[in-house]
Amino acid sequence: MIPRAVFTAVILFVIYALCKPLYPAGQSLNQWQGNLVKAQRFLYGNQDQAENIIIGSSLTERLNMGFLPEFYSLSFNGLSVFDGLTVIQRKEHPPAQVLIETNYILRQEHEQFSSTINAEINYQIRKFIPVLREEYQPVVIISSGLSDLIEKKRGKGSEKAEIISEQNRPDLFAKLLAEQVAKNKKRPGCELLSRSFTKLRGQVNNLEKQGVTVIFYEMPVDARVNRLPKPRIVRDYFHYYFPDGKYQFVQPVDCNGFSTTDGVHLDDKSAISFTNYFLEQITK
Amino acid sequence: MSFTSFVFVAFLFLTFLIYYIPRVSKYQVLILVSASIVFYCYQQMFFIILLLLSVSINVISSYYVVYGPKSWKKSIALAGVVLNLLLLLLFKYGPLSAKVFFSEGDAIGRLLLTIPVPLGISFSTFQGISLVIDVFRGRDGTASQLVPVSFPQHIKQIFLYRSFFPQLVAGPIIRAHQFIPQIGEKKISDIDWELCFKTLITGYFLKMVVADNLKDFTFWITYPYFLSQHSGTLVFMLIGYSCQIFADFAGYSLIAIGLARLFGYRIPDNFNFPYISTSIKDFWSRWHISLSTWLRDYLFLPTAYFCSARMPKETYLGIKTENWIYLFSTMVTFFICGFWHGAGVSFILWGCLFGAGLVLERFITTAIKNYRKRKKIRGAAALVINFFNWLIVFSFVTVLWIFFKLSDLKWIEAYFRTIFTDGKLGEIKFIISIILYSFPVVIYHLVYLLRKNYWYEGIKKYEYVGYGLMIFFIVTNSGSSISFIYFQF
Numbered sequence: 001m002i003p004r005a006v007f008t009a010v011i012l013f014v015i016y017a018l019c020k021p022l023y024p025a026g027q028s029l030n031q032w033q034g035n036l037v038k039a040q041r042f043l044y045g046n047q048d049q050a051e052n053i054i055i056g057s058s059l060t061e062r063l064n065m066g067f068l069p070e071f072y073s074l075s076f077n078g079l080s081v082f083d084g085l086t087v088i089q090r091k092e093h094p095p096a097q098v099l100i101e102t103n104y105i106l107r108q109e110h111e112q113f114s115s116t117i118n119a120e121i122n123y124q125i126r127k128f129i130p131v132l133r134e135e136y137q138p139v140v141i142i143s144s145g146l147s148d149l150i151e152k153k154r155g156k157g158s159e160k161a162e163i164i165s166e167q168n169r170p171d172l173f174a175k176l177l178a179e180q181v182a183k184n185k186k187r188p189g190c191e192l193l194s195r196s197f198t199k200l201r202g203q204v205n206n207l208e209k210q211g212v213t214v215i216f217y218e219m220p221v222d223a224r225v226n227r228l229p230k231p232r233i234v235r236d237y238f239h240y241y242f243p244d245g246k247y248q249f250v251q252p253v254d255c256n257g258f259s260t261t262d263g264v265h266l267d268d269k270s271a272i273s274f275t276n277y278f279l280e281q282i283t284k
Numbered sequence: 285m286s287f288t289s290f291v292f293v294a295f296l297f298l299t300f301l302i303y304y305i306p307r308v309s310k311y312q313v314l315i316l317v318s319a320s321i322v323f324y325c326y327q328q329m330f331f332i333i334l335l336l337l338s339v340s341i342n343v344i345s346s347y348y349v350v351y352g353p354k355s356w357k358k359s360i361a362l363a364g365v366v367l368n369l370l371l372l373l374l375f376k377y378g379p380l381s382a383k384v385f386f387s388e389g390d391a392i393g394r395l396l397l398t399i400p401v402p403l404g405i406s407f408s409t410f411q412g413i414s415l416v417i418d419v420f421r422g423r424d425g426t427a428s429q430l431v432p433v434s435f436p437q438h439i440k441q442i443f444l445y446r447s448f449f450p451q452l453v454a455g456p457i458i459r460a461h462q463f464i465p466q467i468g469e470k471k472i473s474d475i476d477w478e479l480c481f482k483t484l485i486t487g488y489f490l491k492m493v494v495a496d497n498l499k500d501f502t503f504w505i506t507y508p509y510f511l512s513q514h515s516g517t518l519v520f521m522l523i524g525y526s527c528q529i530f531a532d533f534a535g536y537s538l539i540a541i542g543l544a545r546l547f548g549y550r551i552p553d554n555f556n557f558p559y560i561s562t563s564i565k566d567f568w569s570r571w572h573i574s575l576s577t578w579l580r581d582y583l584f585l586p587t588a589y590f591c592s593a594r595m596p597k598e599t600y601l602g603i604k605t606e607n608w609i610y611l612f613s614t615m616v617t618f619f620i621c622g623f624w625h626g627a628g629v630s631f632i633l634w635g636c637l638f639g640a641g642l643v644l645e646r647f648i649t650t651a652i653k654n655y656r657k658r659k660k661i662r663g664a665a666a667l668v669i670n671f672f673n674w675l676i677v678f679s680f681v682t683v684l685w686i687f688f689k690l691s692d693l694k695w696i697e698a699y700f701r702t703i704f705t706d707g708k709l710g711e712i713k714f715i716i717s718i719i720l721y722s723f724p725v726v727i728y729h730l731v732y733l734l735r736k737n738y739w740y741e742g743i744k745k746y747e748y749v750g751y752g753l754m755i756f757f758i759v760t761n762s763g764s765s766i767s768f769i770y771f772q773f
Contacts, residue, residue, distance in 0.1 A: 008752025
């Protein structure tokens with residue numbers, strides 16, 4: 001029974017691998033998978049031409065990349081800039097320019113994510129056997145195909161999670177904003193600050209040694225969050241660890257002109273507006 | 285060291301090789317104990333001291349219960365149980381005690397808050413307690429069978445019983461009389477490879493493909509993020525979580541059983557297709573069997589006996605004494621069951637609701653049974669009734685799992701309010717993905733249900749295709765590995 005089962009698995013795998021050209025690429029089913037797909041496409045894909053990399057958290061994920069064709073985004077939902085830096089370090093060819101989001105710098109590297117990216121056996125296997133990458137998982141392909149089919153039959157797109165704004169769901173927005181206010185009201189500990197900034201400075205120095213230009217930028221958030229102690233202290237630390245004359249910063253915007261879905265993530269309109277400003281500043 | 289990591293595979297391979305070297309076969313117990321200590325230290329180095337202390341308590345108390353002065357037996361057994369419980373209370377419920385009994389600035393309170401929960405302490409403590417009680421009662425095999433005269437031999441046996449790495453972290457909670465008699469020299473030729481293969485493949489498939497993928501969808505059962513989801517998505521996330529928790533824990537249990545088999549030890553089943561249950565009582569005889577039987581034997585029955593010996597057989601408020609006793613014993617047992625799962629109000633409430641469900645079911649089923657007998661309901665009608673029973677039980681169990689995800693009652697209320705007020709289906713791709721990943725759990729139960737059909741034997745010939753498929757999915761479609769859910773308990 002055992003040899004027959006193993007043989008069946010091998011046959012299935014060979015057939016599956018041979019059919020790879022038929023599979024749609026770049027699909028993912030959830031946030032975690034989306035992050036991995038993005039990282040793997042950067043690592044294994046033909047991204048050596050991507051000379052300008054943007055790294056950040058879900059805040060940066062809101063940037064409209066359609067306006068930034070020269071840039072590759074390594075912003076990950078729920079993760080930190082350190083995860084983006086992990087991915088860049090894994091790549092043999094360093095980019096020319098790296099833009100680093102400053103907002104969530106105190107969020108630590110995600111152990112599970114970095115171990116998935118750095119595990120040598122997994123890395124090599126996926127490099128040489130592409131069907132083992134997240135985007136080609138059988139369930140990803142089946143689920144994407146089935147949902148497309150159903151949506152076509154229904155004649156309408158599916159109802160995605162509601163996009164919250166202060167206007168359409170004031171009650172829920174208030175709860176989400178309160179959550180963010182509570183998080184940002186607390187002063188971060190000195191040990192965490194110094195650990196995070198020392199680590200970031202080390203990684204930035206390494207990039208610069210490889211000839212990479214590093215530029216920092218801050219994503220706008222709700223003005224009520226922006227003026228709280230945590231973002232203010234983080235900003236001060238940035239200017240202490242990365243002095244203005246020595247490091248480049250994108251001029252921060254006035255947050256009052258932007259609206260968010262939960263206090264920190266820009267809504268579509270504000271995201272486009274900030275993307276334009278961002279592009280304008282970078283190309284200056 | 286997770287069962288799904290490369291490090292564990294290397295550890296297992298090495299232990300297996302050394303274990304079956306013929307020249308060292310007489311040291312097999314020591315090899316397994318050493319391997320188990322390495323396994324534990326890899327995860328929580330510091331707490332190995334606690335494990336050793338806890339095992340030592342069991343070694344000494346169980347030995348002296350059997351071979352100590354007769355007049356002291358009860359006191360020694362009691363001390364053994366109390367010390368085991370104290371360790372559990374201090375380490376698992378320390379933070380809760382700090383919040384309840386100490387003020388915010390109190391030094392002891394602050395110390396208690398910093399104590400992390402040692403891995404597997406709940407499972408391990410229950411094993412320790414059962415050993416002392418079984419030896420004291422002298423049932424389930426004579427006490428001297430479990431406790432040899434030779435103290436060094438006893439130490440070896442108890443250390444292996446308490447620290448055996450396949451079931452060290454999250455059970456199954458094996459009893460001394462099930463395990464200790466098996467201790468002895470094992471031969472590689474005695475391994476039932478096919479059984480090990482089937483058990484391990486099914487276990488790894490349930491964990492790596494089903495549970496580890498579903499967790500990335502059910503992740504959104506988090507306050508306040510679920511508030512922006514639609515009704516359909518919320519319902520499917522709940523069903524998905526129900527399947528995830530089953531796949532995670534049943535998967536772990538199967539892996540533990542398969543690994544133990546590789547080393548020549550039989551661990552009893554911990555799950556018996558619980559989602560086919562048509563009553564809550566039936567569910568608890570199929571779900572986490574080792575815990576439910578432990579609670580039955582060491583808590584429910586003693587409580588019930590204690591009460592029945594002291595209460596006259598009468599009727600109070602129109603309810604017979606035996607029903608009052610059942611109600612009380614069930615509620616106490618499930619209160620403890622909830623508390624065992626976690627030191628929080630949500631876990632206690634989860635347990636109490638199960639207890640209340642069982643009590644209610646007892647009264648209802650008696651009435652229904654009488655009705656079915658009177659009306660002679662058989663055939664299709666009985667099938668329909670069974671289906672509705674199943675639906676009620678599955679829904680009840682699934683709804684109650686939310687207490688494992690949301691710790692605040694207000695959030696739980698908000699979750700269900702959103703389900704009932706939103707009225708939209710939600711993102712199709714998200715829902716289909718949950719259905720696809722939950723589907724193996726349905727198949728797993730269906731295969732069991734249909735096994736008695738005449739055509740099942742014909743299909744069984746091709747079961748290797750099923751196992752081949754599972755291997756294929758483990759290789760191509762595993763989710764990101766996280767700890768097993770029950771590790772936190």
